[in-house]
Amino acid sequence: MSYVSPPEFVQKMIDAGESKAFMSTRDTMIRAYMAGAVLALSAAFAVTVTVQTGEALLGAVLFPVGFCLLYLLGFDLLTGVFTLVPLALIDRRPGVTPRSVLRNWGLVFTGNFAGALTVAVMMAVIFTVGFSMEPNEIGRQIGSIGEGRTVGYAEHGAAGMLTLFVRAVLCNWMVSTGVVAAMMSTSVSGKVIAMWMPVMLFFYMGFEHSILNMYLFPSGLMLGGDFSIMDYLVWNELPTVAGNLVGGLTFVGLTLYATHARTAGSLDRPTPQKIDAPVKVDA
Template sequence: MSYVKPVDLVDQLTAAGAAKVRYTALQTLVRAIMGGGILTLAAAFAVTVSTQTGQPLLGALLFPVGFILLYLLGYDLLTGVFTLIPLAWLARKPGVSATSMLKNWGLVFLGNFIGAFSVAVAMAIYFTYGFTSEPSAVGLAISEIGHGRTVGYAEHGAGGMLTLFVRAVLCNAMVSTGVVAFFLTDNVIGKIVGMWMPIMLFFYMGFEHSIVNMFLFPSGLLLGADFTIMDYLLWNEIPTVLGNLVGGFLLVGLPLYLAHARRAERPAALPVEPAIAAAADAAPEQPELVGAAR
């Protein structure tokens, strides 16, 4: 199993970030739609396992399968590009600017939401037999998650908002570590193991992931949960996106760049005086002329 050294790792991360801004809008959207769909289907799977077995740890152990599959297939998540593209921008990669970075983030956000919302609709149909019956036990569990992570935060006011933001920061510190782990080796098994650990941690700890929430909260609303779209946006999605950005860039990307990015070495200039002195020392000694020729 080959290991990529940190200095080479940063080179790979910056190259990956630069590559993402060169995709067409259609390519970026497709990559993001598929990434959001696969991840949130895994979230539905994990909640199902946790609910039916009564073992949340088992759900957390299985959830990373979605994250691993989407990265092995080359799809994108907003949480990942929050780390990779700023690194490429810091490294001054050609074509990477503030404008291209924001454009990519906007397209990936939109694509992730389309993918996650599609899964939310499909799962709502699945949990209610096409909206002809009350939600199943798993559907009720998803509804409660949506209620607790919006109204539950709002009940604590500023403290609730701070808690939400911190959970979002910690979430992408782990998720982006999983993204980085993908580049730590060129061995598939090594990539799987490296990604599995931080993703399992974030899910079990209940940290806030903006794309997973794009599934959980629309699902809750479709299943009759007691919160509103504005509750979802103000007391979860918007602060979660901001926290994910801070966690991915400040806690993962920037430290790696500051610690391991290659620095161009300036050639040492030879001082003029020593150079002249060295030349003089090497020159043959000339005899002194005592007088003029007669």
């Protein structure tokens, strides 16, 4: 059967985290760069579909195409390594240290940002015909997304920051569930179906994904969005990274590890009482 039981795929999660902690700088950067680029293309595709059809749900249904492709190709998103790599440290895998975990996170963040920014520049060229005219309708929509999800939060002060953080937590709860779900099956179709559902949910609900935002916000700045780089960093990217870390590690990585890799053990079963057979008395 293609289904992998939870105790088995949790061990795969730990093994994957260990492998990523020891991956070379070169390979980590290449895989992170490509993951950021593919996810950015998927975001551009989803926004295009939404604008052209007027159906946000359709854009959300189609967005997971990029997510599924990048994980099937073995590329890495920061949201995924937030969940997997610390498990190797918690499981005390030899050689895995806090420094190696932070090194992996830093390299993946850098690679993801570079990949997403590359696509942002390319798509801005397309939306403005080489910056020779005003952005088209899709470009204007991307600019408005960046403005609403930076300045829009800032207008509410602390309440806006809390909302942003909670949306980021919920985002990586779903995205990391998609990452883990790919390990539940040994077939390509099973992996895709399992990944598709939580990723579609996060996108339609408007939760905050740090890598997706690495495309949307720089792109919005290039396409005339009325916000600054500091607005982007303070009122979106940095709180989103923190929320994604909490959401993925707490609600996915640690919960699965605690109950399937470090099970607390079963309660003692009560001993069945033996009932003596009735004594038969001859008449």
